[in-house]
Amino acid sequence: MAAADDLLAKLRALLGADVLDVHTHRGDATILVAVDRARECLQRLRDDPGLAFNVLVDLTAVDYLGREPRFEVVYHLASLELAPPGGGFSGIRHRLRVKCGVPSQKVEADSVVALWDAANWYEREVWDLYGIHFRGHPDLRRIMLYDEFQGHPLRKDYPKERRQPLIGPRN
Amino acid sequence: MTQAHIPRSRPAGDLHTETQLVSMGPSHPATHGTVKIMLEIDGEEIVEMDVQVGYLHRGFEKECESGTWYQAIPYTDRLNYNSAILANLAFCMAVEKLLDCEIPRRGQWVRTLASELSRMGDHLTRLGAACLELGAMTPFLYGIEARELCWDLQEMLCGARVTSNYIRIGGIQRDLTPGFLERLRSSLARIEALLLDFDKVVTSNRIFVDRFRRTGMLPLEKLISYGVTGPLLRAAGVPLDLRKAEPYLVYDEIDFDVPVGSIGDNYDRFLVCQEELVQTIRIIRQCAPVLEQTVGEPVNVADPRIRWPGKDRVFGRMEELIQQFKGVTEGVKVPPGEAYAAVESPNGELGFYLVSDGTGKPYKVRCRPPSFANVAPMRDMLVGGMLADIVPTFDMINMIGGECDR
Numbered sequence: 001m002a003a004a005d006d007l008l009a010k011l012r013a014l015l016g017a018d019v020l021d022v023h024t025h026r027g028d029a030t031i032l033v034a035v036d037r038a039r040e041c042l043q044r045l046r047d048d049p050g051l052a053f054n055v056l057v058d059l060t061a062v063d064y065l066g067r068e069p070r071f072e073v074v075y076h077l078a079s080l081e082l083a084p085p086g087g088g089f090s091g092i093r094h095r096l097r098v099k100c101g102v103p104s105q106k107v108e109a110d111s112v113v114a115l116w117d118a119a120n121w122y123e124r125e126v127w128d129l130y131g132i133h134f135r136g137h138p139d140l141r142r143i144m145l146y147d148e149f150q151g152h153p154l155r156k157d158y159p160k161e162r163r164q165p166l167i168g169p170r171n
Numbered sequence: 172m173t174q175a176h177i178p179r180s181r182p183a184g185d186l187h188t189e190t191q192l193v194s195m196g197p198s199h200p201a202t203h204g205t206v207k208i209m210l211e212i213d214g215e216e217i218v219e220m221d222v223q224v225g226y227l228h229r230g231f232e233k234e235c236e237s238g239t240w241y242q243a244i245p246y247t248d249r250l251n252y253n254s255a256i257l258a259n260l261a262f263c264m265a266v267e268k269l270l271d272c273e274i275p276r277r278g279q280w281v282r283t284l285a286s287e288l289s290r291m292g293d294h295l296t297r298l299g300a301a302c303l304e305l306g307a308m309t310p311f312l313y314g315i316e317a318r319e320l321c322w323d324l325q326e327m328l329c330g331a332r333v334t335s336n337y338i339r340i341g342g343i344q345r346d347l348t349p350g351f352l353e354r355l356r357s358s359l360a361r362i363e364a365l366l367l368d369f370d371k372v373v374t375s376n377r378i379f380v381d382r383f384r385r386t387g388m389l390p391l392e393k394l395i396s397y398g399v400t401g402p403l404l405r406a407a408g409v410p411l412d413l414r415k416a417e418p419y420l421v422y423d424e425i426d427f428d429v430p431v432g433s434i435g436d437n438y439d440r441f442l443v444c445q446e447e448l449v450q451t452i453r454i455i456r457q458c459a460p461v462l463e464q465t466v467g468e469p470v471n472v473a474d475p476r477i478r479w480p481g482k483d484r485v486f487g488r489m490e491e492l493i494q495q496f497k498g499v500t501e502g503v504k505v506p507p508g509e510a511y512a513a514v515e516s517p518n519g520e521l522g523f524y525l526v527s528d529g530t531g532k533p534y535k536v537r538c539r540p541p542s543f544a545n546v547a548p549m550r551d552m553l554v555g556g557m558l559a560d561i562v563p564t565f566d567m568i569n570m571i572g573g574e575c576d577r
Contacts (some may be wrong), residue, residue, distance in 0.1 A: 028510060058524065060524060116397075121543065
């Protein structure tokens, strides 16, 4: 727990007023930033030599229907320390969860594909299943479902039993 | 996908050749997984490719959100069907993190043993299937015979060979069955003999080495940027293994090594997986004596709100019958909050990000699938290479459709 608090103190020093909220529930260091500032903050988290979050472990979203901002985009970052050639410590220095709220009037966030290649498919998945549009994504098309699919099934207002019309063969 | 999606990156030039568009998959005998690869090839050289996943998407997260916490565990079996126990474990560890409960020591040792059995089955499938898809039937049969022994042991543990549903929130389904450890010893000896045979047939075989060496490589910075973990990253020389980096269960008390490669080609990946099998056997050998010494100790948390008491006590006592009834019908009440927990699966970091609203049903179940992150860089690994490199690279990535597409 102390390590997570230590990390959050460093983050506050780096990001200042961009950090809207923090918590360390069950030891997971978490910060909340504004959606318009998220890309800038993530870039600084990646490039700061002391934090060096070089791995985007996961990118997902949560739909909090009935609350504003309705969606939350959740980034899981890790800082992987590489041992110099010849041995030494190599492992995960620290992990961080970054969240940003996305309002239902403007379901958009900035793409981070330029920061981590991993974001490419993750953002396509979030677009596919939650319908959150990532500005600046090079190739934002559906990844799990087919092009003709209507709606975004992981939204809480998408009924689980809804059936989609069958599509014929494509040629 | 239409043809327009793939840019014609190489003009015809003076040779009057033109590139060809080939669709490989979604169901192809050389890909043990349902994936479609759109290829633009110039002769045998890959000019551009687009990997299309999603054919096995079945709404894992949506299904989990509609049931209780317990009802999600069987779905996690179906993520990576080669190592179901590890997916059970990752999910249950994330729920336990939200509940802030710790399971007894013996339970942790049994979980460790079960995870390693699961890992062994997965690696044996990966190595055996890789040989099969390159046309070598014999080593595949060695691998599959060894995997059968693993799966027989899993059957003794939990009654199922593949979809184990073994790890439970707050413990395990049941303790080791009588005779398990004796069977384990004899099976391990046989598996070791099969691994030696496998090694003799494949590892220095000229045809095999030529297909694997210096294929499917990607620079280390790219691998890290893609969030690649597991044997693919270790083959490139990074000894990242969550069992060492962030020890969970009892891995910090067990002596084992993390093998690494040097250049991260398919051959390194193959060797890393082979050595991991040896280390897995080493870990299992260290689990067995502890499990012998701790027979009779509890394996589940004592709190009936988390783990109900079990049939042997339910049939005789009113109080425990009520606890079982409430446990089954209402499920465990997980306090509101969010947590991420990850384990080292055979393919890399398998994590679960859970959000609970306190109602008794998960609000959000996100699986961070290692296969998905590892398949994403496949295009970069293969463009510029030969058509024949696709199969060995795909085998070493070990895409598991159930886990990648969820």
